Structure formats: C-alpha cells, structure tokens
Amino acid sequence: MDITQTGLRNSPDGVPLNIQAVADAAGVSKTTVSHVISGKRPVSLTTRRRVEKVMDELGFEPNFFAQALQRNRSNTIALIVQDITNPFYPALARGLQSTVGAQNQVVMLFDAGAGDAITHAFIKDAIKRRVDGVVVAVSNVEQEISKLVKAGIAVVAVGSGLSELPMDWVSADDERIAFDAVTQLAAAGHTRIGMIGGPVGTEPAAGRLAGYYHALDSLGLDKDPRYIALGDWTTGGGLAAMNLLLELEDRPSAVFCGNDLMAIGAMNAIIGAGLRVPDDIALIGVDDIDAAALVRPALSTVRVPAQEIGRAAGDLLLRRLEEGYGPSRRHVLVQHTLISRDSI
Amino acid sequence: MDITQTGLRNSPDGVPLNIQAVADAAGVSKTTVSHVISGKRPVSLTTRRRVEKVMDELGFEPNFFAQALQRNRSNTIALIVQDITNPFYPALARGLQSTVGAQNQVVMLFDAGAGDAITHAFIKDAIKRRVDGVVVAVSNVEQEISKLVKAGIAVVAVGSGLSELPMDWVSADDERIAFDAVTQLAAAGHTRIGMIGGPVGTEPAAGRLAGYYHALDSLGLDKDPRYIALGDWTTGGGLAAMNLLLELEDRPSAVFCGNDLMAIGAMNAIIGAGLRVPDDIALIGVDDIDAAALVRPALSTVRVPAQEIGRAAGDLLLRRLEEGYGPSRRHVLVQHTLISRDSI
Numbered sequence: 240m241d242i243t244q245t246g247l248r249n250s251p252d253g254v255p256l257n258i259q260a261v262a263d264a265a266g267v268s269k270t271t272v273s274h275v276i277s278g279k280r281p282v283s284l285t286t287r288r289r290v291e292k293v294m295d296e297l298g299f300e301p302n303f304f305a306q307a308l309q310r311n312r313s314n315t316i317a318l319i320v321q322d323i324t325n326p327f328y329p330a331l332a333r334g335l336q337s338t339v340g341a342q343n344q345v346v347m348l349f350d351a352g353a354g355d356a357i358t359h360a361f362i363k364d365a366i367k368r369r370v371d372g373v374v375v376a377v378s379n380v381e382q383e384i385s386k387l388v389k390a391g392i393a394v395v396a397v398g399s400g401l402s403e404l405p406m407d408w409v410s411a412d413d414e415r416i417a418f419d420a421v422t423q424l425a426a427a428g429h430t431r432i433g434m435i436g437g438p439v440g441t442e443p444a445a446g447r448l449a450g451y452y453h454a455l456d457s458l459g460l461d462k463d464p465r466y467i468a469l470g471d472w473t474t475g476g477g478l479a480a481m482n483l484l485l486e487l488e489d490r491p492s493a494v495f496c497g498n499d500l501m502a503i504g505a506m507n508a509i510i511g512a513g514l515r516v517p518d519d520i521a522l523i524g525v526d527d528i529d530a531a532a533l534v535r536p537a538l539s540t541v542r543v544p545a546q547e548i549g550r551a552a553g554d555l556l557l558r559r560l561e562e563g564y565g566p567s568r569r570h571v572l573v574q575h576t577l578i579s580r581d582s583i
Numbered sequence: 584m585d586i587t588q589t590g591l592r593n594s595p596d597g598v599p600l601n602i603q604a605v606a607d608a609a610g611v612s613k614t615t616v617s618h619v620i621s622g623k624r625p626v627s628l629t630t631r632r633r634v635e636k637v638m639d640e641l642g643f644e645p646n647f648f649a650q651a652l653q654r655n656r657s658n659t660i661a662l663i664v665q666d667i668t669n670p671f672y673p674a675l676a677r678g679l680q681s682t683v684g685a686q687n688q689v690v691m692l693f694d695a696g697a698g699d700a701i702t703h704a705f706i707k708d709a710i711k712r713r714v715d716g717v718v719v720a721v722s723n724v725e726q727e728i729s730k731l732v733k734a735g736i737a738v739v740a741v742g743s744g745l746s747e748l749p750m751d752w753v754s755a756d757d758e759r760i761a762f763d764a765v766t767q768l769a770a771a772g773h774t775r776i777g778m779i780g781g782p783v784g785t786e787p788a789a790g791r792l793a794g795y796y797h798a799l800d801s802l803g804l805d806k807d808p809r810y811i812a813l814g815d816w817t818t819g820g821g822l823a824a825m826n827l828l829l830e831l832e833d834r835p836s837a838v839f840c841g842n843d844l845m846a847i848g849a850m851n852a853i854i855g856a857g858l859r860v861p862d863d864i865a866l867i868g869v870d871d872i873d874a875a876a877l878v879r880p881a882l883s884t885v886r887v888p889a890q891e892i893g894r895a896a897g898d899l900l901l902r903r904l905e906e907g908y909g910p911s912r913r914h915v916l917v918q919h920t921l922i923s924r925d926s927i
C-alpha cells in the first residue's frame with residue numbers, strides 16, 4: 240500500500256457523490272438509494288438487496304452525521320472523571336463501557352485532571368455534539384452540568400456531590416465508609432485517630448469527614464482539629480499531609496485516609512521518617528485499588544466497587560434514554576466491604 | 584429546577600425550528616441566520632452582531648452534525664488502548680489529551696480490554712463518525728487499521744507492531760530496553776537469567792524477547808528455553824508465569840519481566856513461596872508505573888515515558904491533519920531510562 244495513494248474516501252461534498260456512485264453501480268436512482276438507507280419509504284426486496292450488495296462492495300457507509308442530524312442522536316456517552324491516573328476511574332470506565340457498549344453506545348472519556356478550562360470546554364462541546372448521555376465523576380462542575388440537563392441530555396452523577404441537581408446518581412455510602420473504617424481502627428485499640436481527607440468541596444470529601452466525626456462521637460473519642468490534614472487524593476498529597484501529622488508531639492497512632500492513593504503516600508511518609516506501619520502508626524484507606532494489596536505492609540482498606548459503579552451508571556443512563564425523564568430521580572447505592580490486610 | 588419540565592431543547596426536526604426562533608427574535612430571515620452561522624455569505628456587521636446576541640441569549644448552538652457534515656470533520660481523536668486498568672495507558676491518554684485538547688480536539692478513549700468484538704465494532708464506528716484521527720495502542724487490529732487508513736483517517740500507532748502499515752508511529756526501543764535490563768541483572772552477578780514475556784503476537788512482546796536473547800548472546804550466557812514463561816501483561820499473569828519458573832529445579836536467580844505489572848505479580852509469587860527479593864530471585868520490570876515505587880522491595884525497572892508517548896502521538900496526528908499525507912512516514916523514538924531500586 241502506498242500512502243501517497245490514500246486520499247479521503249469522500250469528496251469535500253460529502254455523501255452525495257457516494258450515493259450517486261452506489262446508484263450508478265446498482266442501476267437505480269439516487270432517491271432509491273436514499274430510501275434504502277433511511278428505510279423511510281418502501282423499496283422492493285430485490286432492489287434493496289441489490290443496493291445493499293453494491294454498498295457493501297463499494298465499502299459505502301451511510302454518513303454518520305447525516306443520520307445523527309436526522310435522528311438527533313449520536314450514540315455517544317461522555318464520561319468525565321476527576322483523575323484518570325487514579326486507578327479507581329479506569330475501573331469505573333471499564334464497567335460503564337461494558338454496559339453501554341452492549342447497546343452500541345461509544346464512551347468518550349474525558350480526564351478532568353487535564354485542567355478546569357478544558358473540562359468546561361469539553362462539557363460545552365458535549366452539548367454541541369448531542370451526546371446522548373453524560374456520566375459525571377468529578378466535582379465543581381455544577382454550572383456546566385445544569386446546562387447539560389437544560390439541553391435535555393441524560394446525566395448520571397457518580398457520588399452525592401451533585402445531588403442538588405435533578406439527575407440520577409450512583410454513590411457509595413461515604414459517611415458509613417468512614418464510620419466503618421474509624422471503628423476498625425478503634426477496635427484495634429487506637430484512641431488517637433487522625434484523618435487525611437480530600438480538599439474541601441471535592442467529592443467525596445465532605446461525606447467521609449462527616450463519617451469520621453460521627454464515629455469519634457459514637458466511640459466517645461476526642462475530636463482534635465490538629466489531627467485532620469487534607470491532601471488532594473494523590474500519593475503526593477497523602478505524603479505531604481502525613482508529614483504534617485508526624486510533626487505533632489502527641490501525633491495520632493492511627494490515621495484514616497480518604498482514599499488508597501493518599502494512604503499509600505502516608506505509608507511512604509511514615510517509612511521515610513524511620514517509623515513502622517502499623518506498629519507506630521496504623522493506616523486504613525478507601526477504594527481497594529490494585530496497589531493496595533501490593534504495597535508492604537499490604538494496605539487495609541474499604542473496598543468501593545468501581546466497576547460496579549460504572550455498570551450501575553450505565554444502566555441508569557440506558558433506562559433514561561429509553562424512558563425519558565420522569566418526575567422521580569433514581570439512586571443506586573453500592574455496597575462497600577472492609578478488607579483487612581497488614582496496615583492495622 | 585423541576586426535572587419534568589426539562590424537555591429536549593431541539594424538536595425532533597432538529598435545527599430548523601431553532602434557526603426560526605433565532606430569526607424571529609432577531610427580526611431577520613432564516614436565510615440570514617444561516618449565513619451568520621456558516622459565514623459563507625456576507626452579512627452586515629450590525630445584523631451579524633444582532634443575530635449573534637440573540638443566539639447567545641437563547642442559548643442556541645449551531646448543530647454540530649450539520650457543521651460536521653458540511654466540513655467532513657468531527658474534531659474528534661479516537662484513542663484505542665490495550666488495557667485501561669494498566670496504569671501505563673491512562674498516563675498515555677493524559678499526554679495525548681493535553682496535546683490535542685489545545686487544538687480543540689476531543690479524545691474518545693476506548694478500552695480494548697472490553698473484548699475483541701466490541702473493539703472491532705468501535706473501529707468500524709470510528710470510520711462512520713469520521714473521526715479526524717486515531718491513535719492505536721493495541722495489538723491484533725491490523726485489518727481494522729487498514730480500513731481506517733483506506734478511509735483517509737490519520738492514524739498514529741504506538742509501538743512498532745503495526746509498522747508494516749503506512750502510518751506514523753511512536754515507539755520506545757523495545758529491543759534495547761530488554762537488552763539494558765538483562766545487562767543490569769548480569770552486572771549484579773546473575774548468570775541464570777529468566778524472562779517473563781508478553782503473549783506472542785502482542786505488542787511489544789517480540790521486541791523485548793529479541794532484546795533478551797541478544798543480551799544473553801552478548802554476555803555469553805546460556806539461552807535456556809525453560810527460563811522463558813509468558814504472561815498476559817497483568818499482575819495475575821506475572822504471578823502464574825513466575826510460579827512456573829519456581830517449579831524448575833535449577834530455577835533462574837534473576838528474571839526480566841516484560842512490564843511492571845507482571846514483575847509485581849512475580850514478586851508476589853516469590854514472596855508467597857517463602858522466598859526473598861532480591862536475595863533469592865532478583866527482578867526488573869519495564870514502564871515505571873506508580874506502583875513500581877510503592878511495592879516492597881521497591882521495583883527496579885526501565886522507565887518508558889507514557890505521557891511523552893501520548894504527547895508525541897498527538898503532535899504527529901496534528902501535523903498530519905494540518906499537512907495531509909506525504910510520501911514519508913514519521914517516527915518518534917522515545918528514550919527509556921534505567922531506574923535502580925531494591926529488587927536487584
């Protein structure tokens with residue numbers, strides 16, 4: 240194959256030339272070819288078969304945009320994730336893709352980690368492209384999401400951060416996750432329990448912080464504001480936050496981390512300071528990303544089933560596409576599981 | 584906001600009603616509105632400004648499909664990756680998105696881990712959607728890729744597995760990577776060096792196997808076919824392959840693993856068998872995914888810069904979109920780096 244010979248299959252005029260070519264080769268009119276493609280008018284079976292055979296032989300595909308324009312449907316689902324390099328989100332993406340892919344929907348994945356400006360541009364673009372639906376697994380996009388909803392695009396939120404907006408959503412019970420994690424640390428004998436949380440205003444920081452407070456109250460333990468440090472959900476953020484906690488004279492003996500990446504960063508900070516996990520400081524994370532089982536000591540965590548969340552979001556979206564909006568919002572709550580390893 | 588009040592912004596007829604609404608509100612004809620949108624015919628500045636103001640107020644967006652149909656361009660780049668849950672690929676995706684996003688291209692990411700059938704369907708669909716370009720980071724899709732090239736879609740391959748096809752490509756020097764890794768093991772005194780490779784026919788299994796053989800030849804070490812086990816690039820595959828090598832009576836004292844996930848799986852197999860890394864068996868991987876630094880012992884590896892590969896692929900694609908195909912193919916070779924940690 241000579242690359243210089245490879246031109247655009249369609250002329251700049253787009254489809255008409257191809258329809259003409261099909262019509263010529265099949266010995267029918269352009270109108271007949273159009274009717275075969277659109278299925279809107281009856282065409283005799285013999286003619287239809289002849290035209291379809293010619294289309295196949297010529298490698299002719301009906302123009303996607305012309306069809307989309309006609310149906311106002313694009314068979315595209317956009318997925319916006321907070322940070323594609325956090326293994327939680329690729330797993331979610333796989334779950335979503337497996338569900339909507341079975342219905343011939345293509346997932347257009349967008350990594351909001353690329354920056355706020357291009358995230359906003361992406362959402363605006365999603366409206367123009369008439370995506371059939373959007374799954375939103377990112378914080379701080381309320382305004383943009385309102386526009387999607389107003390544009391009649393089906394939106395499913397992951398997490399409860401967008402629950403003020405009128406849309407279906409999938410979430411884990413973030414408060415309960417934190418409550419269970421802290422209770423686990425207390426059961427191992429810890430009374431000075433700290434937390435490394437996500438930044439204020441990001442999903443699911445608020446719910447997990449509330450659960451942490453709630454557990455300390457229930458257990459009758461002190462709430463010491465110095466015991467809370469915030470990271471940005473990354474290993475680097477967890478490491479920096481843990482270093483702050485390590486500076487305290489009466490530092491916590493156990494730390495609940497808002498996700499596994501921050502817990503792994505905290506573990507590196509502790510080991511880097513010449514201390515041991517769990518002997519000097521016990522740790523527990525959230526998510527159960529693959530790396531949680533691979534670090535040493537292996538990280539105890541609360542498993543949040545990312546693929547299942549992706550599948551549930553896909554199911555909700557497909558139902559909305561089929562049924563349209565009704566007066567009620569739907570909510571799927573996924574179950575979490577405590578995973579005991581060696582860091583407590 | 585009441586969700587029951589939220590209907591589709593466009594009638595089933597699509598754009599015309601909206602153009603009419605804009606025309607009515609601006610007190611001009613539909614034709615004038617069309618000319619403002621298309622820019623194909625002159626419209627007085629005053630009229631243009633009035634129409635644009637009304638479009639803005641009504642939240643009217645020119646129909647994406649109508650524009651795409653007109654320009655035969657979709658401003659979409661498809662990225663097909665082997666396995667989105669392998670952290671190498673999300674990093675590649677971020678690099679690509681940052682590069683093409685700056686040119687208002689949206690990346691449609693597809694995870695081939697979802698299965699061969701839907702991967703083939705996705706590529707077929709990409710042609711119908713007239714994506715402007717495709718970045719292919721997956722094996723065994725030669726036939727489908729030929730179709731993309733024939734359809735005049737710009738294609739950039741990641742890795743050398745598709746280098747028979749006439750397209751630009753980005754790769755690391757897989758043979759040299761393996762050569763350098765094996766040389767590193769030999770420098771630590773090892774003479775019985777095994778390999779855990781990827782499945783035959785998948786990228787970049789062949790190049791890394793060739794480099795392994797080449798290094799053993801150069802070093803004057805025995806090539807023992809029993810010392811090669813194959814995995815499927817996942818931790819599970821690496822674990823199973825290592826278990827096979829552990830069954831050998833005169834097992835290797837060091838193993839070069841084709842990627843980090845398999846090396847981490849191998850590490851778990853070794854530790855699970857009651858042996859130590861590197862005392863009983865030394866390990867080296869390829870990629871330098873985040874987890875490589877997080878496992879204990881920390882994994883020595885050959886760093887392949889995934890984000891840089893994504894950016895290079897984006898640059899090649901944007902150049903092709905601007906210049907069209909010429910007689911020559913372009914190739915970007917990214918540099919690898921040895922990362923010494925504690926597993927050798």
